[in-house]
Amino acid sequence: MSALFEPRTLRSVTVPNRVWMAPMCQYSAEPSGPDAGVANDWHFAHYAARATGGTGLILLEATAVSPEGRISPYDLGIWNDTQVEALRRITGFLRSQGTVPGIQLAHAGRKASTERPWRGGAPVGADAHGWQPVAPSPVPFDDGHPVPDELTVDRIHEIAGEFAAAARRALDAGFEVVEVHGAHGYLIGQFLSPHSNHRTDAYGGSFENRTRFALEVVDAVREVWPEELPLFFRISATDWLDGEPGWTADDTVRFAALLQEHGVDLLDVSTGGNAPHVRIPVGPGYQVPFAARVKEETGLPVAAVGLITEARQAEKIVTNGEADAVLLGRELLRNPSWARHAARELGGAVRVPDPYHRSV
Numbered sequence: 085m086s087a088l089f090e091p092r093t094l095r096s097v098t099v100p101n102r103v104w105m106a107p108m109c110q111y112s113a114e115p116s117g118p119d120a121g122v123a124n125d126w127h128f129a130h131y132a133a134r135a136t137g138g139t140g141l142i143l144l145e146a147t148a149v150s151p152e153g154r155i156s157p158y159d160l161g162i163w164n165d166t167q168v169e170a171l172r173r174i175t176g177f178l179r180s181q182g183t184v185p186g187i188q189l190a191h192a193g194r195k196a197s198t199e200r201p202w203r204g205g206a207p208v209g210a211d212a213h214g215w216q217p218v219a220p221s222p223v224p225f226d227d228g229h230p231v232p233d234e235l236t237v238d239r240i241h242e243i244a245g246e247f248a249a250a251a252r253r254a255l256d257a258g259f260e261v262v263e264v265h266g267a268h269g270y271l272i273g274q275f276l277s278p279h280s281n282h283r284t285d286a287y288g289g290s291f292e293n294r295t296r297f298a299l300e301v302v303d304a305v306r307e308v309w310p311e312e313l314p315l316f317f318r319i320s321a322t323d324w325l326d327g328e329p330g331w332t333a334d335d336t337v338r339f340a341a342l343l344q345e346h347g348v349d350l351l352d353v354s355t356g357g358n359a360p361h362v363r364i365p366v367g368p369g370y371q372v373p374f375a376a377r378v379k380e381e382t383g384l385p386v387a388a389v390g391l392i393t394e395a396r397q398a399e400k401i402v403t404n405g406e407a408d409a410v411l412l413g414r415e416l417l418r419n420p421s422w423a424r425h426a427a428r429e430l431g432g433a434v435r436v437p438d439p440y441h442r443s444v
């Protein structure tokens with residue numbers, strides 16, 4: 085028996101195995117017009133392939149709660165009904181394959197309005213479908229980035245409302261899991277970290293103030309997201325800013341306990357993204373210890389992510405109790421049927437679509 089292929093139940097949702105797909109932006113929607121932010125054939129084929137490949141749960145990419153919340157003009161959005169309709173086609177197919185459909189709800193804050201990564205990822209202006217970004221404080225992400233507009237308290241409340249509206253739409257679109265994107269230096273992460281949050285009002289300064297917006301978003305989402313469905317939160321466990329003011333692993337553990345009290349069912353533990361030019365000790369499973377620490381010290385279920393590529397490596401993370409599930413990113417881009425290969429290697433069982441029965 086393989087622990088990686090044991091089901092895992094969160095609230096009323098049972099995920100068939102612990103091989104989950106990490107959210108990965110495809111930057112492949114229309115940048116403007118009636119189809120802006122609408123999932124298309126690319127998104128359908130991309131997610132469908134990972135579902136037929138046996139992935140237990142798929143977290144759709146960072147999907148913006150408002151047009152200004154997109155990382156690039158080409159991101160998926162979930163602020164209108166056309167977008168919901170297109171997403172419903174994807175969730176329907178994922179469910180037909182026994183894969184649990186989840187979606188990451190996001191606002192990019194000061195890291196919004198950039199070019200697609202394969203075109204350099206630089207900030208873009210109105211001539212390339214761009215816009216003026218917003219943030220907790222008027223501090224640019226890096227050289228060459230615009231100074232973002234500082235959010236008013238009214239606008240902060242509105243954005244929490246946009247997350248709730250997005251969660252309502254996600255339910256309507258057929259998702260069974262919602263993940264709030266609090267990681268990688270996007271808007272919520274910008275509030276959490278003293279590196280990017282220089283406010284002196286109720287949303288900046290102390291730990292309590294810096295976590296206020298994140299918890300308001302979680303509360304707003306939890307209020308509309310059904311009791312029986314799980315809510316995830318993705319965090320960057322550290323800014324990797326040794327010796328400088330920043331978000332730390334200790335902050336993460338303290339915050340995880342709060343998230344749990346506010347109805348979060350699982351912490352998806354990543355790192356980095358808020359401060360450019362930091363040194364990150366990248367290597368196999370390098371972020372797993374951050375997830376394991378949260379689980380051990382708070383009891384909150386966690387998912388581990390980051391350079392998890394081998395079946396036995398993933399199995400060990402789950403067997404050791406370091407994480408409840410593994411999230412795979414780039415390895416699932418390389419191999420959509422990673423779960424099937426891992427099941428074969430580990431002696432686990434995975435659903436195989438009927439038309440593929442001769443490949444078992």
Ligand SMILES: Cc1cc2nc3c(=O)[nH]c(=O)nc-3n(C[C@H](O)[C@H](O)[C@H](O)COP(=O)(O)O)c2cc1C
Nearest residue numbers: 106107108109145146389390391392412413414415
């Ligand atoms: C193409 C691409 C797009 C990504 N988009 C997102 C995203 O939308 N939201 C997010 O939280 N992380 C995003 N990430 C980070 C991944 O979710 C994951 O944390 C990271 O790739 C490390 O896992 P890996 O080593 O298995 O790829 C992206 C990564 C890649 C490669």
